[in-house]
Structure formats: C-alpha cells, structure tokens
Amino acid sequence: MPTRHILARAARRAATPIAVRPLALSAASLRASALGSASASASSSITSVNSTPSRTRRCLHTTVQENEEGAQSAAEMKVKKAEAxxxxxxPYTRYTYLVNTGVLRPDEHQxxxxxKLNRLYDDLVDYDPGTIPPIESVEPSFFGKFFTKTTTDYKPTVARDDVPKGLYLYGSVGTGKTMLMDLFHSTLPRQFGPGSKYGSKRIHFHSFMIEVLQRQHKLKAQYAAEGDEKRDVMPEVxxxxAEDGRVLCFDEFQVTDIVTAMLLRSLLERLTDFGVVIVITSNRHPDDxxxxGIQxxxxxxxxxxxxETFQVVDLDSGTDYRKIPRTLTKVYYSxxxxxxxxxxxxxxxxxxxxxxxPEIKLGRKLPLWGRELTVPESSGHVxxxxxxxxxxxPLSAADYLEITGTFPTVFxxxxxxLTLSERDQARRFITFIDACYENKTKLFISSAKPIYSIFSDEGGSAFDDDQIKHMSDLGINTDVVGSSSLFSGDEELFAFARCVSRLTQMATKEWADENALAHRDSTPKDV
Structure with missing residues (x-):
C-alpha cells in the first residue's frame, strides 16, 4: 500500500475520539461522577506526504502509541464497569466499593x-416466601352478623419463625438512614429485584400509609355496594x-396519628403471614x-x-452527614x-x-381522591x-405529595x-417540607423573616438544651432560629428540628444536584 494511504488511514484513526460512556456507581441516590472520555488528536503527529522517512516513522510510531493508549484506556474502563x-x-461489597471510589466517607460505625444489612441479605439469598393464598370469607352466624364484621380466613405462606427477621434502623437526622436504605434495596438478591418473581418496594412510610388507606377505602366501598358493610378488609389489603413485593423498605417510619397507630399491628401481622420481610428507618426507637399519643x-x-420481629439498630455515631455539604445556593429570600x-x-x-x-397556566387542576387540587400558576414542571x-x-400530606410528585420545582x-394563632398552618408547612424532601423537590421561598426563624417567639423558649444543641450541630445559628411555643409535644418538637434540618439541606448545591438527577428527564435547565 502506498505510503500516503498508510498515513491517511493513521490520521483518520488518530483523529477519531475514543468515547467512554459515563459509569453510574450506584442505583437511586448512590450516584457518582461520570468518568471522562479519552481522545487522541492527529494534528500534532501527522506530517505531510513529503516528510522524510525518519519523520514518517516517528509519526507512525506516535500514532500507534496513541492508539495503544486508547485501547488500554478502553480496557481499563471495561474493568471498572465490571467492578462496578x-x-x-x-451490601458490604457495595459499601466497600463506594468507599474505595471516594463516593462515601469511611466510617467504622456505619x-x-x-x-447487619449483610446478615439480612444472607438470610434472603435462599428465602422462598411461597405463593400467596386466596382470601376466603367466613360468614358470621345469623345473629352475629348484626354485631360483628364478616371475617376472613387464609393460610400463612410461611411459618412466622421462618420469616427472616427484619431491620429497624433508627437515628437522628443526618445519620445516613436513607443512604443505607437505598444501598440495601439496590443490592437485594435476584428473586426480589426489579421484574423478579417476588419483587420488592422502597417507599416513604407516609406515602405507604396513604396507599394503605386508599386500598382499604376502595375495598370497603366495593363490599358496601354488595351489602357487606362490616367486612374486615385488612387481610385483602x-x-x-404483598403481591407488589415481598421485601418492603419503609423510609421515615413514624406514627403521629391514631389511625396509623390502630392499623399498624394488624397490618404488620398479616404482612408477616404472607412472608413479607420489612426494613424500616426511623428517627425514633420503637419505645418512643x-x-x-391519644390512646x-x-x-x-x-x-x-x-x-419481636425486627432487629433494632441504633445508627447514631456522632457524625452528622448533613453537615458535610456546606455550599449554599440562593433559594430563600426575605x-x-x-x-x-x-x-x-x-x-x-x-x-x-x-x-x-413552558406554557404558564393559571388554575391548573390536579385530580386527587375523586376531587381536584388547584395549582394557581404553573408551567409543565414549575x-x-x-x-x-x-x-x-385543609390540605393533607396526600395533597402535598401529589404537588411535589408532579412538579420538580416549587415556589x-x-x-x-408564625405565632400561636397559626399553629395549624405551621404544622401544614412542616408536612409540606417533608413532602418536598421525599420527592427531592427544588424549593424557592420568600418569607417575612429568614426562613429558619419563622417559627420563633420574640422571647422565652420551648426548647430544651438537647434541642438547641441539635440545631447548633446542624450548623444553624440558634439566635436566628430562636425558640417557639408553637409546638408542645415531643413529636412536634422533633418535627420542627427535622424541618429546620431539611430546609438547610435543601439550600445546598448538593441538593440542587440531587434534584437534577432525580428529575433529569423532565426538569428545565438552570437559568
């Protein structure tokens, strides 16, 4: 082949960049930076056809070397993908990899x-929860039907003692609960993975309870239409x-109302009967x-x-992972x-x-539970x-979850x-912030006072030393946050501290990046 053809071919090869696709280091919230692409430029190495033989040899040597380096880079990338x-x-292998690649900070307590997550993983590897049996009705006696519900009967799919013991992970804000939950859910054994035989579900507990109530309401309405108004529908719920997933991961488990409190034991017992294994993260020890609460x-x-059915694990180690991202963006105005x-x-x-x-609509309607929720002003995603x-x-958590689930950015x-006369409004605002946090919503707020101090009194204090220390640990100036008599119970005080913590986190650049990743197929570009 003539020398000029050899040189031309070499030039084309050297000028073609060797692209490397970004490598996602983990699923869900465990994402790392993408790796760059390698390319070789021919402009500095290819000479004209009139070059001397020695320069031609140097040129070809350089081109071959660059191609070899590109091949080596591609091979290294292939190895890294295989390792990922x-x-x-x-869970343990995944955690080690994320620490070694710098995605997570090493922490002996964590x-x-x-x-402990690996213990449950090992228990699940060969676990077969069996086929879920049908639910059969048991009619009460003639006189009994006037006083009791229509009961149901079913056979447990597996003995309770054979169901792997779940995990109840509790700790204060910033202890990495959500990260641990995501890590565990992303490494479930094959039979519980996406599209698998038994499946799994990772869901915020508040959203889960709304789903439970919706299913319960639907079944009760169905049986009432058939004249069976007293039927116990909880086994069917x-x-x-259980059919949706035999491993359930509940994030932010909390009990703040009598309805959840009364449903929970019956629900957990029946889920266990159907072989469901549960992992829970919570801010509270079960005893707390x-x-x-009422009754x-x-x-x-x-x-x-x-x-009895969970291994209870304390996550507190003295490290607050929410303190680490400190770069703030301008999202709160006063x-x-x-x-x-x-x-x-x-x-x-x-x-x-x-x-x-981009079309801005006034009075957009969102359907919700047979009614409509009005959005005053919105584009498709803002x-x-x-x-x-x-x-x-009178909006509820369901309304706020619908709003933040529909719109990635909310003003x-x-x-x-807020004062004592706006106690209900303060509680709703905290519930709204929780919904924003769950759906990784980008939030912009304008307020009369700096956002962290809207709950504070002019004088006096309802917070004890531990609460004040906690706010200080979050990097929040307690003089700015102040104190409040709005909240009286322990749960309300904790909800306040969590709200302040989340508002702080949602003002960081890291949160904006998480929002972009969570909604990358729908969110508008930054302006």
Missing amino acids: AASFQD KGIIK ARSI LYIN RESFIPAIDLIK PLNEETSTEMDKLFHGLASADPD ARFSFDDLCNH VEDVPK
Whole structure:
C-alpha cells in the first residue's frame, strides 16, 4: 500500500475520539461522577506526504502509541464497569466499593451497620416466601352478623419463625438512614429485584400509609355496594401489598396519628403471614413511637410486635452527614418587600421559560381522591403557590405529595412569621417540607423573616438544651432560629428540628444536584 494511504488511514484513526460512556456507581441516590472520555488528536503527529522517512516513522510510531493508549484506556474502563457491576453483589461489597471510589466517607460505625444489612441479605439469598393464598370469607352466624364484621380466613405462606427477621434502623437526622436504605434495596438478591418473581418496594412510610388507606377505602366501598358493610378488609389489603413485593423498605417510619397507630399491628401481622420481610428507618426507637399519643396504650402491642420481629439498630455515631455539604445556593429570600417580589417573579418566569413545557397556566387542576387540587400558576414542571394557598386550607400530606410528585420545582411565596394563632398552618408547612424532601423537590421561598426563624417567639423558649444543641450541630445559628411555643409535644418538637434540618439541606448545591438527577428527564435547565 502506498505510503500516503498508510498515513491517511493513521490520521483518520488518530483523529477519531475514543468515547467512554459515563459509569453510574450506584442505583437511586448512590450516584457518582461520570468518568471522562479519552481522545487522541492527529494534528500534532501527522506530517505531510513529503516528510522524510525518519519523520514518517516517528509519526507512525506516535500514532500507534496513541492508539495503544486508547485501547488500554478502553480496557481499563471495561474493568471498572465490571467492578462496578460486581459491587452490587451484596451490601458490604457495595459499601466497600463506594468507599474505595471516594463516593462515601469511611466510617467504622456505619461499617458495622452494613454488616447487619449483610446478615439480612444472607438470610434472603435462599428465602422462598411461597405463593400467596386466596382470601376466603367466613360468614358470621345469623345473629352475629348484626354485631360483628364478616371475617376472613387464609393460610400463612410461611411459618412466622421462618420469616427472616427484619431491620429497624433508627437515628437522628443526618445519620445516613436513607443512604443505607437505598444501598440495601439496590443490592437485594435476584428473586426480589426489579421484574423478579417476588419483587420488592422502597417507599416513604407516609406515602405507604396513604396507599394503605386508599386500598382499604376502595375495598370497603366495593363490599358496601354488595351489602357487606362490616367486612374486615385488612387481610385483602395486606395480600395486595404483598403481591407488589415481598421485601418492603419503609423510609421515615413514624406514627403521629391514631389511625396509623390502630392499623399498624394488624397490618404488620398479616404482612408477616404472607412472608413479607420489612426494613424500616426511623428517627425514633420503637419505645418512643407515638409518645403521648391519644390512646397510646392501644398501640403498645404494635411496639411489642416490632421489637419481636425486627432487629433494632441504633445508627447514631456522632457524625452528622448533613453537615458535610456546606455550599449554599440562593433559594430563600426575605424580607417581604418589592425587591424580593421582583426577584421571585424573575426566577419563576426564567425557570418556566426554560421548561420543556413552558406554557404558564393559571388554575391548573390536579385530580386527587375523586376531587381536584388547584395549582394557581404553573408551567409543565414549575409550580407557584402562596403560603395561603398551601397552608390556610385543609390540605393533607396526600395533597402535598401529589404537588411535589408532579412538579420538580416549587415556589412558595409570602410565608409569614408564625405565632400561636397559626399553629395549624405551621404544622401544614412542616408536612409540606417533608413532602418536598421525599420527592427531592427544588424549593424557592420568600418569607417575612429568614426562613429558619419563622417559627420563633420574640422571647422565652420551648426548647430544651438537647434541642438547641441539635440545631447548633446542624450548623444553624440558634439566635436566628430562636425558640417557639408553637409546638408542645415531643413529636412536634422533633418535627420542627427535622424541618429546620431539611430546609438547610435543601439550600445546598448538593441538593440542587440531587434534584437534577432525580428529575433529569423532565426538569428545565438552570437559568
């Protein structure tokens, strides 16, 4: 082949970049930075056809060397991909890989927790929960039907003692609960993975209970239409949940209302009968659940069941992982004046114009539980509310989850300073922030006072030393946060501390990055 053809071929090869696809280091929230691409440039190495033989040899040598380096780079990338895939073998292998690649910080206490996750993983490897049996009705006697529900009968799929013991992981904010949950769920044995025989489900507990109530309501309405208004539908609810997944991962487990408290024991017992294994993360030890709640004595059996069927693990190690990301972005604006209003208006219209669905609609309707929820102003992926829209109306967690699940970016404007006369509004606002956190919503807020101090009193304190220390540990100036008499019970005080912590986290660049990853197929570009 003529020399000029050899040189031309070499030039084409050298000028072609060797692209490397980004490597996702983990599933869900465990994502790492993508690896770069390698390319070789021919412009500095290829000479003209009139070059001397020695220069031609040097040119060809350089081209061959670059191609060899590219091949080596591709081979290294192939190895790294194989290592990343192999790291999903079990929780401990995955954790070790993420530490070695710098995605996670090494932590001996957390390492011990991972070993407990691995214990459950090992128990699940050969676990067969069996086929879920049908539910059969047991009619009451002629006189009994006037006083009792229509009961149901079923056979457990597996003996309770043979169901692997679940995990109840508890700890204060910033202990890595959600990361541990995601890591465990991403490494489940094959029979519980996506599209598998038995399946699994990872869900926020608040969303799960809403789902339970929806299924219960639907079944009760169905049987009422058939004249069987007293039928016990909980076995059928539990069966339908078990069919969705035999491993359930509940994040942010908490009991704050009498309805959840009364349902929980019956639900957990029946799920266990159907061979369901459960992993829970919570801010509370089981003994502290529903503390000071109405009719708490009726909830004690559920606490005893949790301690009996779960391995209870304390996550607190003294390390607050939410303190690590400290780079703040400008998302909270105060006070409420013309300048703040102009800035919020500019931000909203800027983000809406960059939305893939940029048309701004007024009064958009979201269907929810047979009714409609009104969104005052929104583009396809950016919604705009006033505090009054969200918190001065009887909205619930279900409403807030629907809003934040539909819109990746939400504006909340004109948040006032909250006093005892706005206690209900304060509780709704905290519930809304929880929904934003669950759905990784990007939040912009304008408020009368700095957002962390909207709950604070002018004087006096309802917080003890531990609460104040906790806020200080979160990097929040306690003089700015102040104190509040809005909240009286332990659960309310903890909800307040969690809300402040989450607002702090949602103001970081890291949170904006998580929002972009979680909604990368739908969110507008940054402006």
